[in-house]
Amino acid sequence: MNETDLKDRVFEEARRIISAKAADAVEVVVSNSNASTVRFASSTFHQGVSSVDSTVYIRVISGRKVGVASVNSLERASLEDCLKRAVDIARRVKAEPFDVALPKRQTYPEVDSYFETTASMTFGEKASSLSKGFTQAQRSGVLASGALSTESGSLFVFNSNGVEASHKYTSAHLSVISTKEGQSGIKIELSKDISGIDIPGAMVESASRCIEAQSPREAAPGAYRVLLEPPAVAELLYWLSYTGFGAKNFHEGTSFLSGKIGEKVTSPAVTIFDDGADGRGLSVPFDMEGVAKKRLLIIENGVARGVAYDSFTACAEGAVSTGNAPFPEETEGPMPDHIFMEPGDKTPEELLEKLGTGILVRSFHYVNGLLNPAESLMTGMTRHGAFFVEDGRVRYPVSPMRFTENIMKAFERIEGVSSATGLLPNHGFSLSSISAPHLLIDGFKFTS
Amino acid sequence: MEERFRSVIDWLVKKGASYADLRREVLRSESIQVRDGGLEGFSTDLSSGVGIRVLYGGSWGFAATNLCFEAALLKAADEALSMAKAFAAFNSAKARLSSAPPVVDAFSTPFRIDPFKIPAEEKINLLIEVTSQALKKKDIAVSEAFMEFSRVEKEFYSSEGSKILQTILTSGGGYHVIAERGREVQRRSFPDAHHGLFSTIGYELFEELGMKTSVERIAEEARALLKAKECPTGKTDIIIDGSQMALQLHESCGHPVELDRVLGTETSLAGGSFLTLDKRGSFRYGSKHVNIYADPTHTGGAGSYKYDDEGVRARRVDLVKEGVFTGYLTSRESAVALNEESNGSMRADGWGALPLIRMSNICIEPGKPSLAELIADTKKGIFLSTNSSWSIDDLRLNFQFGTEIAYEIKNGKLGQPYKNPVYYGMTPAFWNSCDAVCNKNEWKMWGLNSCGKGEPMQAAGVGHGAAPGRFRGVMVGVSRDE
Numbered sequence: 053m054n055e056t057d058l059k060d061r062v063f064e065e066a067r068r069i070i071s072a073k074a075a076d077a078v079e080v081v082v083s084n085s086n087a088s089t090v091r092f093a094s095s096t097f098h099q100g101v102s103s104v105d106s107t108v109y110i111r112v113i114s115g116r117k118v119g120v121a122s123v124n125s126l127e128r129a130s131l132e133d134c135l136k137r138a139v140d141i142a143r144r145v146k147a148e149p150f151d152v153a154l155p156k157r158q159t160y161p162e163v164d165s166y167f168e169t170t171a172s173m174t175f176g177e178k179a180s181s182l183s184k185g186f187t188q189a190q191r192s193g194v195l196a197s198g199a200l201s202t203e204s205g206s207l208f209v210f211n212s213n214g215v216e217a218s219h220k221y222t223s224a225h226l227s228v229i230s231t232k233e234g235q236s237g238i239k240i241e242l243s244k245d246i247s248g249i250d251i252p253g254a255m256v257e258s259a260s261r262c263i264e265a266q267s268p269r270e271a272a273p274g275a276y277r278v279l280l281e282p283p284a285v286a287e288l289l290y291w292l293s294y295t296g297f298g299a300k301n302f303h304e305g306t307s308f309l310s311g312k313i314g315e316k317v318t319s320p321a322v323t324i325f326d327d328g329a330d331g332r333g334l335s336v337p338f339d340m341e342g343v344a345k346k347r348l349l350i351i352e353n354g355v356a357r358g359v360a361y362d363s364f365t366a367c368a369e370g371a372v373s374t375g376n377a378p379f380p381e382e383t384e385g386p387m388p389d390h391i392f393m394e395p396g397d398k399t400p401e402e403l404l405e406k407l408g409t410g411i412l413v414r415s416f417h418y419v420n421g422l423l424n425p426a427e428s429l430m431t432g433m434t435r436h437g438a439f440f441v442e443d444g445r446v447r448y449p450v451s452p453m454r455f456t457e458n459i460m461k462a463f464e465r466i467e468g469v470s471s472a473t474g475l476l477p478n479h480g481f482s483l484s485s486i487s488a489p490h491l492l493i494d495g496f497k498f499t500s
Numbered sequence: 501m502e503e504r505f506r507s508v509i510d511w512l513v514k515k516g517a518s519y520a521d522l523r524r525e526v527l528r529s530e531s532i533q534v535r536d537g538g539l540e541g542f543s544t545d546l547s548s549g550v551g552i553r554v555l556y557g558g559s560w561g562f563a564a565t566n567l568c569f570e571a572a573l574l575k576a577a578d579e580a581l582s583m584a585k586a587f588a589a590f591n592s593a594k595a596r597l598s599s600a601p602p603v604v605d606a607f608s609t610p611f612r613i614d615p616f617k618i619p620a621e622e623k624i625n626l627l628i629e630v631t632s633q634a635l636k637k638k639d640i641a642v643s644e645a646f647m648e649f650s651r652v653e654k655e656f657y658s659s660e661g662s663k664i665l666q667t668i669l670t671s672g673g674g675y676h677v678i679a680e681r682g683r684e685v686q687r688r689s690f691p692d693a694h695h696g697l698f699s700t701i702g703y704e705l706f707e708e709l710g711m712k713t714s715v716e717r718i719a720e721e722a723r724a725l726l727k728a729k730e731c732p733t734g735k736t737d738i739i740i741d742g743s744q745m746a747l748q749l750h751e752s753c754g755h756p757v758e759l760d761r762v763l764g765t766e767t768s769l770a771g772g773s774f775l776t777l778d779k780r781g782s783f784r785y786g787s788k789h790v791n792i793y794a795d796p797t798h799t800g801g802a803g804s805y806k807y808d809d810e811g812v813r814a815r816r817v818d819l820v821k822e823g824v825f826t827g828y829l830t831s832r833e834s835a836v837a838l839n840e841e842s843n844g845s846m847r848a849d850g851w852g853a854l855p856l857i858r859m860s861n862i863c864i865e866p867g868k869p870s871l872a873e874l875i876a877d878t879k880k881g882i883f884l885s886t887n888s889s890w891s892i893d894d895l896r897l898n899f900q901f902g903t904e905i906a907y908e909i910k911n912g913k914l915g916q917p918y919k920n921p922v923y924y925g926m927t928p929a930f931w932n933s934c935d936a937v938c939n940k941n942e943w944k945m946w947g948l949n950s951c952g953k954g955e956p957m958q959a960a961g962v963g964h965g966a967a968p969g970r971f972r973g974v975m976v977g978v979s980r981d982e
Contacts, residue, residue: 097587120543175586
């Protein structure tokens with residue numbers, strides 16, 4: 053089925069389901085995906101995955117009762133069964149303690165996120181481009197591991213309030229880890245358009261970073277001035293978002309922002325927002341309830357401003373949806389999908405000079421933000437290169453170190469934010485991203 | 501359907517594939533969440549599709565589709581073949597498969613009560629009762645409980661003649677409460693904090709779990725944490741409970757014995773392993789009290805099955821014997837590096853995913869003392885319960901784990917509770933400091949459904965048979981920002 057036929061089919065089936073009036077309100081969400089991943093290790097292609105799927109979620113509301121069912125088929129009989137299951141659930145469950153309402157019809161921002169270059173790249177072309185990179189990496193004496201993932205797909209949201217939203221997208225994600233004698237270097241690229249990713253160039257940069265990381269020395273645990281590169285910052289932002297930027301955590305009191313809206317929570321250098329319509333990220337025009345994406349200020353110049361809501365948490369808490377609804381079956385609640393940390397005015401080189409003496413961190417590994425979410429306490433390891441810096445110059449690589457740090461307090465000690473940013477994946481669904489700058493932070497605690 | 505699947509495999513072999521397999525899965529699942537005595541979500545999902553794996557010219561290809569008609573299957577088969585050919589054109593290393601006898605068999609995980617036949621009202625009412633009971637306690641601000649059930653029906657066919665039908669039924673559930681006083685917030689979970697406990701049994705899980713009978717204790721512990729002192733810092737003896745032992749096994753033994761990590765094929769995401777090939781049979785991983793094994797044949801574990809997703813018969817594997825590292829989890833391809841046959845550890849997260857080496861049920865053998873005896877035998881130390889955070893480096897050496905609650909041990913008795921406890925160390929030194937594992941009466945099969953691995957990320961159900969254990973001279977308490 054080609055793209056046009058598929059869209060026609062989805063519209064026909066969704067309208068048919070909604071017009072059946074099986075409940076007071078009905079919502080149909082459809083996700084079509086054609087995804088592929090090429091994995092390589094030691095400069096050899098060892099795994100690949102190509103997958104085609106279509107999932108239909110039906111949510112029905114009868115009074116205050118809600119039922120959700122899903123099926124990965126567009127066949128009419130399967131959809132009828134899915135609707136029947138959703139209605140059956142809504143009939144048997146207890147009523148929500150609040151009125152629930154689906155969004156009304158609305159207009160969406162113009163978002164261009166489909167690139168034929170990404171959708172049509174063949175395995176042969178991917179393998180050829182990557183293998184050129186292998187050859188260049190091997191000239192540096194390193195081996196390349198990583199993955200190149202692409203996805204093309206479409207999202208549809210319909211409801212009985214008149215919402216009819218559709219969006220076509222692509223994404224491409226390259227992660228390259230170069231290794232030599234136990235050390236590694238990393239390069240991550242994320243884009244809607246794969247032609248914007250220089251695959252061999254990423255291999256060379258990763259290899260160069262791996263060479264720089266050779267022969268590390270031990271650094272003693274303690275508090276250091278640090279310069280965190282965008283992959284390290286993005287990891288912290290992801291965990292801040294997961295533990296604190298969503299309405300569910302916020303209202304149950306486990307978010308470090310709970311009860312602090314309007315209060316100063318970080319350095320004035322920090323502005324964090326979510327905006328799915330911002331084309332610098334992997335943008336989408338609407339959330340999974342069909343609410344238009346817009347800018348949500350979370351922290352503005354160091355002051356807490358808001359958290360992410362979907363229609364259901366908004367109904368429960370007397371708030372307004374911010375356009376952050378996840379797929380209907382998700383239980384973790386709404387969270388920002390397109391996080392931006394506002395850039396500053398310094399180049400990374402200027403920040404390195406300002407760092408003086410401290411540690412330059414390329415990326416973190418296995419960060420965990422659940423130590424004490426109410427305090428944004430996190431731990432994790434440095435990985436793919438950390439470097440001792442003296443007098444603003446990189447002196448030598450250091451072995452992996454573990455940090456244990458209250459990140460909001462660390463963000464109070466930010467001394468510089470770069471103008472350059474990196475776009476990184478957001479651990480969420482394939483159209484989510486984090487735009488992160490370099491951060492210079494004083495007194496960052498390494499504990500082992 | 502079987503004839504259609506066979507013809508796809510035959511087509512691949514005719515096109516030059518040296519091996520091909522096809523796996524169809526139909527997954528039915530149900531998820532219920534209750535919060536503060538009210539239903540938060542109830543959903544059901546039905547997902548089905550076919551994954552086709554092919555080995556051509558020593559390189560792999562894999563393609564999956566949700567469509568099962570012949571043209572769609574052939575398209576997926578052609579996609580998998582094209583992928584393998586593209587890789588083979590550049591790969592100098594050639595994948596080989598260790599031998600595995602073709603199997604024709606059928607298997608279902610045993611259960612007593614089919615959870616899909618239990619009325620929704622009954623399930624919801626149990627969760628409502630648990631959360632409502634918790635909310636009656638002073639300071640308890642939030643109480644959430646959940647149940648999840650899945651039934652996956654798998655059909656596996658290979659070009660070597662295997663035909664395996666398996667049905668795996670999984671049930672899981674748990675709850676947590678959040679206590680609040682001012683800005684102090686503390687959480688306690690039951691039976692553990694990793695999204696409850698999962699098991700390949702039926703609804704009888706909820707007869708055995710004790711959700712209702714535990715609420716009083718869990719809520720009181722959450723309240724006690726509100727006024728508890730911070731866990732002290734320094735080196736001390738610790739006893740970890742069964743759920744924390746399960747997490748310790750998972751992170752510091754289960755993952756590093758995955759042979760794909762050892763061979764470098766997971767470097768790009770999760771990392772490698774300190775348990776390199778030269779260490780097998782001689783490396784002192786832990787003390788003589790440490791005996792760890794993998795056993796997918798254990799009934800009821802979250803990682804229980806009879807055949808893996810390469811059609812290899814599952815079996816028990818000794819990983820650490822009397823402290824010495826002895827074995828890996830392997831696949832047909834990786835086992836070639838050991839000159840052995842696969843021990844049946846390949847599993848995929850559904851029809852659309854490629855099988856990877858995964859933990860099954862990673863268990864520690866019980867020792868002699870009861871928990872009461874072990875505490876009585878400890879002059880000074882800390883007892884830690886219920887994992888809350890976990891972090892470990894890419895070689896699985898440097899770890900830091902946090903638990904929801906800890907208690908002082910003083911002169912052989914449990915004392916005051918401590919909040920925000922963590923402990924940390926290096927894997928071999930930690931396991932070598934183990935001087936006791938509790939007995940079989942304290943041993944329990946824990947289970948999680950969310951072990952992540954691979955790209956795209958896959959989640960697997962993993963069981964951990966564990967009992968409390970004691971470790972001497974461990975660093976604790978670095979969690980608080982001073």
